[in-house]
Amino acid sequence: MALFKRVENAIDASIGRRRLGYIALSLITLYFLWFPNDASQSDYYKTVFISGFFYAIMASSWALLAGIAGQFSFGHMAFMGIGAYVAGLIARDGILVAALGIQVGPDYISAVGAILIGTIVAGLVGLVIGWLLLRLRSAYLALFTIAFSELFRIMMLTEYDYTGGSNGLSLRQLLEIADVGVARQVEYYLMFFLLIVCLLAMYWVANSPIGLFLRAMREDEDAASALGVNVVRYKIAIFVFTSMIVGLAGAIFYSDVGSERIIPEQLEVLQMSLIIAYAVIGGMESLIGAAAGAFICRYMLEAMRKVVIGLPFGMTTADGSTEFVWEPGAWRYALFGVVTVFTLRWMRNGLLYPFITWFSGRDIAMKETVSIRADDEAAPDALEGGSA
Amino acid sequence: MNRKALSLSLIALMALLALFPLGIAQADEDCEFADYTITLGGLAPMSAPGAVAGGVAMDWAFAQAAADINAACGVEIDGAHYQLEVITGDSEGSPERGQAVAERLILEDEVDGMVGVYHSAVGLATMGVMEENGIPTIFSEPWNDNVSANGIREFDGAAPRFDDGIDHIFRISPTSSMVGSVVTDWLIALGVQDVILIVENTDYGQPAAADEQARLEAAGVTVSQIDIELGTEDFVPILSRIQARAMPPDAIRIVVTGETSFNLTQQMAELGIAPTPETICVTNQIAFQHVQYWATVPDGNYCAFNRVGIIPSLFNELAVELNTGYEEAFGDIVPSFGMASYDAVWMMKDAMERAGSYSDAAAIVAAIEASDITLTQGRYYFDYGAHNPDLPEGTPAYMWHQWPDPIVTVMQYFEQGQSSLEAAVVYPEVYQTHGSAYIAPGTSP
Numbered sequence: 120m121a122l123f124k125r126v127e128n129a130i131d132a133s134i135g136r137r138r139l140g141y142i143a144l145s146l147i148t149l150y151f152l153w154f155p156n157d158a159s160q161s162d163y164y165k166t167v168f169i170s171g172f173f174y175a176i177m178a179s180s181w182a183l184l185a186g187i188a189g190q191f192s193f194g195h196m197a198f199m200g201i202g203a204y205v206a207g208l209i210a211r212d213g214i215l216v217a218a219l220g221i222q223v224g225p226d227y228i229s230a231v232g233a234i235l236i237g238t239i240v241a242g243l244v245g246l247v248i249g250w251l252l253l254r255l256r257s258a259y260l261a262l263f264t265i266a267f268s269e270l271f272r273i274m275m276l277t278e279y280d281y282t283g284g285s286n287g288l289s290l291r292q293l294l295e296i297a298d299v300g301v302a303r304q305v306e307y308y309l310m311f312f313l314l315i316v317c318l319l320a321m322y323w324v325a326n327s328p329i330g331l332f333l334r335a336m337r338e339d340e341d342a343a344s345a346l347g348v349n350v351v352r353y354k355i356a357i358f359v360f361t362s363m364i365v366g367l368a369g370a371i372f373y374s375d376v377g378s379e380r381i382i383p384e385q386l387e388v389l390q391m392s393l394i395i396a397y398a399v400i401g402g403m404e405s406l407i408g409a410a411a412g413a414f415i416c417r418y419m420l421e422a423m424r425k426v427v428i429g430l431p432f433g434m435t436t437a438d439g440s441t442e443f444v445w446e447p448g449a450w451r452y453a454l455f456g457v458v459t460v461f462t463l464r465w466m467r468n469g470l471l472y473p474f475i476t477w478f479s480g481r482d483i484a485m486k487e488t489v490s491i492r493a494d495d496e497a498a499p500d501a502l503e504g505g506s507a
Numbered sequence: 508m509n510r511k512a513l514s515l516s517l518i519a520l521m522a523l524l525a526l527f528p529l530g531i532a533q534a535d536e537d538c539e540f541a542d543y544t545i546t547l548g549g550l551a552p553m554s555a556p557g558a559v560a561g562g563v564a565m566d567w568a569f570a571q572a573a574a575d576i577n578a579a580c581g582v583e584i585d586g587a588h589y590q591l592e593v594i595t596g597d598s599e600g601s602p603e604r605g606q607a608v609a610e611r612l613i614l615e616d617e618v619d620g621m622v623g624v625y626h627s628a629v630g631l632a633t634m635g636v637m638e639e640n641g642i643p644t645i646f647s648e649p650w651n652d653n654v655s656a657n658g659i660r661e662f663d664g665a666a667p668r669f670d671d672g673i674d675h676i677f678r679i680s681p682t683s684s685m686v687g688s689v690v691t692d693w694l695i696a697l698g699v700q701d702v703i704l705i706v707e708n709t710d711y712g713q714p715a716a717a718d719e720q721a722r723l724e725a726a727g728v729t730v731s732q733i734d735i736e737l738g739t740e741d742f743v744p745i746l747s748r749i750q751a752r753a754m755p756p757d758a759i760r761i762v763v764t765g766e767t768s769f770n771l772t773q774q775m776a777e778l779g780i781a782p783t784p785e786t787i788c789v790t791n792q793i794a795f796q797h798v799q800y801w802a803t804v805p806d807g808n809y810c811a812f813n814r815v816g817i818i819p820s821l822f823n824e825l826a827v828e829l830n831t832g833y834e835e836a837f838g839d840i841v842p843s844f845g846m847a848s849y850d851a852v853w854m855m856k857d858a859m860e861r862a863g864s865y866s867d868a869a870a871i872v873a874a875i876e877a878s879d880i881t882l883t884q885g886r887y888y889f890d891y892g893a894h895n896p897d898l899p900e901g902t903p904a905y906m907w908h909q910w911p912d913p914i915v916t917v918m919q920y921f922e923q924g925q926s927s928l929e930a931a932v933v934y935p936e937v938y939q940t941h942g943s944a945y946i947a948p949g950t951s952p
Binding site: 159161162163166167170226277279280284285286287289313377378380381384385387389390421424425446472 | 553554555556597598601602603606608610611612614615616626627628630631635639651708711713714722848
């Protein structure tokens with residue numbers, strides 16, 4: 120502990136924690152940029168990383184909505200599904216708005232166009248839902264979004280003639296690259312840059328005056344309203360913004376970038392609860408924390424299917440192998456549940472939160488605040504004692 | 508118990524566990540195996556949202572097949588015996604996870620072939636992964652027609668899935684169209700004119716009913732449909748509408764699953780609507796679970812039901828053996844996808860032996876196309892593939908790389924409390940067990 124304190128003091132005195140944090144973040148980014156060029160890694164790991172990036176967008180956008188803005192929504196997967204399904208259906212069938220006399224055949228709609236339309240429709244549905252329900256508070260919002268999610272999922276299931284039902288809907292391929300290896304590399308970078316862009320956009324919102332209003336609303340909606348914050352408008356705005364982000368992510372991911380088809384089961388409340396758990400484990404008040412939590416969880420859930428440990432010093436197992444193979448695959452979701460319970464009980468700000476606060480130097484500010492509060496609390500006693 | 512006794516118990520338990528591998532290895536002692544172990548990837552849903560019960564049965568069947576093959580000296584290629592292992596990958600019933608786990612099995616575990624798959628969505632999504640990597644694959648459960656239809660170059664529903672002239676995907680489960688046609692073909696053969704479909708309002712019920720309605724109407728049968736919600740317990744209002752008709756229908760077909768199906772069948776029988784001499788009762792394949800059926804539908808004698816998979820009275824020696832093992836493990840009759848998964852592993856072994864290679868995908872695919880082997884579900888062969896690429900006009904596209912004979916039958920109870928093992932197979936004629944296409948209520952075959 121003393122050694123850690125000494126190292127901490129040395130860092131504070133020299134480079135500074137925040138700068139060290141930026142360096143660490145840059146190194147991690149460089150690693151992700153370099154990773155697809157590592158010839159020793161198979162395409163499988165790129166697939167896992169692509170999936171990790173997608174869930175990182177899902178978890179961090181939920182963290183913005185729930186952790187920062189305080190709007191506890193279960194509708195995230197449904198909005199992701201709206202983006203993906205709309206993109207898929209428009210690319211397949213085109214657009215027909217009879218009332219306006221608009222008809223565009225599928226041949227005139229590119230995969231990119233379909234994705235953009237899917238994103239806009241996700242935002243528009245978010246706007247309508249937000250306008251309807253964000254006047255409601257706390258549990259009502261959660262209940263409404265669960266109902267909306269289920270409604271959308273059942274619609275996708277029962278309108279099987281149009282959506283493919285439980286066989287799923289295959290979206291138009293976004294990248295038509297013949298070479299499988301090159302295609303995977305491009306898909307990897309596409310999803311990684313999408314994550315970076317989404318994080319930057321969300322970070323900008325969270326640190327703008329809007330972010331301050333959102334935090335104020337989260338802490339005390341009435342007080343924020345009394346101070347002039349248009350609570351409903353900002354709630355709707357953040358709801359639409361996150362709906363568009365997940366709609367975009369879903370439409371891109373299921374355009375054969377991460378997966379070849381979307382199925383209604385992907386929109387189940389169970390899948391939504393996984394997103395929430397990723398954000399909780401990473402830290403739901405931190406965008407980076409939630410994104411990192413989701414990525415690590417997705418990676419670990421895949422890695423735990425089969426663990427191979429190379430034995431040291433020429434050791435062998437009973438069958439003469441130099442590797443010990445452990446297959447905790449069947450238990451991986453149970454272990455994941457244990458981690459979630461542990462986090463909720465003992466580290467409510469997430470497992471990564473201590474690292475993030477340390478690197479950002481926020482823990483110093485927090486300690487100072489706590490010590491000032493302690494001094495303030497002690498002061499009246501001292502004054503009282505002094506005056507006695 | 509004191510600490511010493513506890514420690515001793517633990518040591519004893521560990522010693523017992525350590526002895527287990529010796530027992531398993533015993534069966535292989537007579538064979539001299541080559542260093543290389545042939546591995547197959549088995550895709551099955553082992554966690555939610557997939558159908559876990561199905562995945563567990565498939566996983567058991569993979570392991571059983573590998574154990575039986577190894578006990579018979581493994582896979583013999585050019586005089587060398589190779590042990591065979593099936594690595595089960597959990598698809599979670601999700602196309603996205605299915606694709607990832609298929610890649611893991613192919614690229615990390617370097618499997619030589621793939622078997623299994625339960626959900627059609629996973630099958631459709633993973634086909635591309637297998638094709639890209641040139642892995643011979645035998646699907647044992649997905650029903651979607653396109654799983655096999657997509658292999659044909661001319662198929663216009665999707666881009667052809669192979670560019671190198673080799674289609675690596677085979678299927679030994681029935682297609683949705685095959686399953687859907689058996690009940691309607693039977694009813695048409697019986698000459699019914701007026702049928703009521705009672706249908707659950709789900710993605711299973713609605714398309715299945717639409718398919719059956721189209722077939723019946725094409726044969727000139729009048730069809731009316733009544734939709735119900737799963738979980739409904741009181742069907743009297745719906746059934747009263749049927750009772751109020753001037754003429755009773757010739758048949759009532761229940762396209763409903765689970766407990767709801769049992770409740771509906773019982774209430775229908777109790778009210779004297781069907782089965783009656785005028786009206787045939789056709790319920791769902793879940794009626795095959797006779798213990799549950801008779802406990803919930805005591806008045807359901809003479810009801811017919813469809814069944815996917817070989818019927819117990821037609822079990823061959825291998826099927827009986829597999830079923831005995833399954834009953835010991837799970838206390839129930841082995842399901843069709845368990846048998847198909849078991850057979851898929853054996854088919855792969857057989858093809859590798861005939862191809863003289865475990866790694867030459869083209870040779871293995873050609874060997875699977877030329878398969879002629881009898882396993883638990885019967886004789887396996889493929890009519891159409893690279894060996895016979897021209898489908899005659901009128902042959903559905905899904906017959907490409909499709910086993911043509913998955914057994915889908917109509918069975919009928921004819922004694923109160925009867926075991927499904929003794930129920931009559933009434934259709935198709937080739938499988939009839941009691942020489943009768945329908946046993947009228949109150950009669951015996």
